[in-house]
Amino acid sequence: MRKDAMRETMTTGRAAARLAMWAFLGFFLLVSLLPLAWLLVNSLKTNLELEAAPFALPARPSLANYATALATADLPRLFANSVLVAACAVALNLAVASLASFALARESFRGREALHTALTAGVLVPLIAFMVPYFTLMTRAGLYDKLAALVLVYAAINIPVSVFLVSSFMRTVPKELEEAAIIDGCGFAGRFWKVVLPLSRSGLVTAGTFCFIYAWNEFLMAMLLTSSLSARTIQLGIRFFTSQFVTDYTGMFAAIVLSIAPTVLAYAFLHDKIVAGLTAGAVKG
């Protein structure tokens, strides 16, 4: 009798816990999906429908905004530029950051702590304050209005975050593995390339994802450092819907939906595939 009651409270307790867990997860599901759903629904409406009832479904859903989006902003070209810039920026950033992270995470030398703090502090720099110096730097280097300027700037801006993330993953690599490698005749570079780097792949993927998203969504520097269509990125295309006085919101939403589709797909498939590969079988439960 007593035992039964206990089992009952345990199962109701467990059920309540499960319910709480799913409510918790459901809440985040809702707030995460809401913006996207809102954008999607409103991209099928007219601007007046948006103003009149921002949460209503369109009376007659229309793809007209998508047609305008593709026609107005030369999106395919800007799209290709964005892919190029983001990919190059990620490659450069990860190469530079992983080398530095290895030195910082796996070696001890004088000034290491100070250097690490200084690099990390780069995370909190307000980039708008750096507009004038960046403009000067890029024009002096002859890179104004070139995609290379954006590659360089995005790779550099993300160094603090990447170093911070990658080094924190590198720190978790067990020392014994490195020591074994040394016994096997691995040098400094060998320890980096053969031991530490492969074992910090999930850190690299995370840092790379952040860098990619940054490069894909960045607007201010792209506007500042480029001027002609040949050197512009997708975010500038989206802003073609905001003129000085009038914003074509629903047209802009269509452009936004088009512009995030590839990042979502890249994240869902690429990132998940890589991380899943790395952590295969690690799921508890």
Place this chain on the structure above:
Amino acid sequence: MRTTARSRVLALALLALLALPSLAAAQGKEIVLKWPCIWVGKDSKAPAIAEIVEAFNAANAGKVRVEIEPQPDYNAYEQKVRTALMAGQAPGDIFTLKLNASTKDFYSNKLLMDFSKDLTGAWRASFDAGALAQSTIDKKLKTLPFETAVLPIWYNSAALKAAGVSSVPSTMAEFWPAMDKIKASGIAPMSQMSGDTNAWTSMIWFSHFAVSFGGPDIWAKPFTDKAFVESAKLMKRIFEGYTTPDAVGAGAGVSGGHFLAGRTALFSNGPWYAGRADLRATPFFPSIVIARAPAPGPTKNFMISRLQANVAAGETKDKARRAAIVQFLRFLTSEENVRKLAQSSGAMFAIDSGYVPIDPLQKQFYDIAAASKVTANDLEAALGAEATLEFAQQLGALALGKVTAEEFCALVEKKIDR
């Protein structure tokens, strides 16, 4: 010996390499003028600007070519122009600025071309004298006034009628009862806002009140002047009883959205708003009346206006290049091209083109500008960005009863840079 010889050869080669492009330029090559331009994409002036540039390039083929570099997003464009100028570079051969109490600092910048000796005779005469006077600082004309705007009040007269208000109120004695009737009809009478960096639509209302109380020169007086305090009291009353519940903190998009959706009957904005497709799609579009705000003070029959865009050029020592820039600006500001721009966009210009709009709503703007004996600047144009920001921020506090009208005015006065 050998090393010096080699370095000499190297130096020569380098020199030749450097000289090559300038040599080519000297041999009568086409002059290319870059124009980072905001009037592109969805902007209402975009098609006409593209046409004008094309016509200019066709007429000057082989000699001068103007290249438009499309700049989306106006705020970012302003930042770009400023950043380039602060970094010691002109943002292009031709560009535009909003000239106001803050940006007039640019006149001491050597990167801007001075047009004062170029603008003579008939060309000078075609410009509005007041706009030219406003654009001339220390005898220098470093920007040409181009687009202007009047900032009147918009009345949805269908909503007024529905509330039992038969005509647009012109005195305060008519105004409050009319607002009460609109309120009783179930909608908020006015679109107001304290958000963004300038509380745009409410800033227009305040400017109307202040000029009515204190005359067109009111902006030169301290902000603690009675005219401003009285205007602030009117704004407080409006915010407390006659606008939407989201007015404090609302941005221009929200303020305009209420008017478009018929949730308010009164609104304030410039002529560019008339060209919106969503406005034209509203059922009340034909009933929109453009008029002054009711005058609470002694000054009546005036209009609030501002220089909306001035054209600037990058200073150059190259005489041919300078001539090419002036040649293009003459073309851009010619009566014919201004008429073309006005016609297609509904915008207003500092150049008299003799254009009279056919579109009834646009025509109302031209009519009210022509009928106004006096014009005065709005608060932002007159006092600059810092004072306007404080105005917007404290307008929220005023509306919520956190500061009195007197305190409000004293706070704004502190931020005015005289």
Place this chain on the structure above:
Amino acid sequence: MRRHGNRNLGLIALFLAPALLLFAAFFLYPLGFTLVTSLMRWKGGGGMSPNGLANYAKLLGDSSFRLAMRNNAIWALASGFVQVPLAALVAMILARGPRGWRLLRTIYFLPNVISTVALAMVWVTLYNPQYGAFKALLGLVGLPARHWLGDPSTALAAVILQTVVYIGYYMIILLAAALSIPRELYEAAQIDGASTLVQELRITLPMLRGSLATCVTLAMAYGMRHFESTFLMTGGGPAYSTSTMGIALYLKMDALRYGEASAAGMILILLGTVLVAALRRALGRGDPLAEAAQ
């Protein structure tokens, strides 16, 4: 073993060189520039004149800037101690592999991919007291709507909530770390009869320590420089109630007060660096090398 007189110093320098070069060009040079101009009177004319500490004095004497500093402190605390713990909780649940966890992981990250402009617009409409969705939700339970963004007593909380619920960044860092914890640890605990909760407290949390320190530091640093979403939602108002140092900086630039803007930037960087250094000291124990050095 490699503590004193590391013989790999040359190689260490070589590995650090590219990062340091870029860091010097894109962080140190602009920082020096900001420092110098923060001591100048610099308006639209392009010319500067020395101004001593007047820009700093003006900012610190301005109650709206002091309010911005306070707001940044609140931002940093909320990001570090609300957003990151929420992310950790989600990561710990997902790491146990409930049904559909992969899909959830992707969806939770989605908002980080959408532009800030769009996210801000969505939330401004959600919060609207006239036609917003929150009004409708509260209406269902009979509560009245408030003008959350327009009331100085709720505006800051409202803009912080908009950011804090998006946990994607920290979730993926913590999830990657949680998934790399050896499974055997949990199996052993299970055999000992430890409940799920006990396993999480005794195994997962200690193992996540380093990653949590990373996330808290990142989140608090982002809180210090916070700018964009608030600027888009409220412009820092009403009555500066949601202003931050980043917003003040931007508005100073907008008003062509470049010297004062630089000073605001320097104050932000200085306070932020102190915070980061303090966090590294306080949380650095997850770092074996730092531990060895202590």
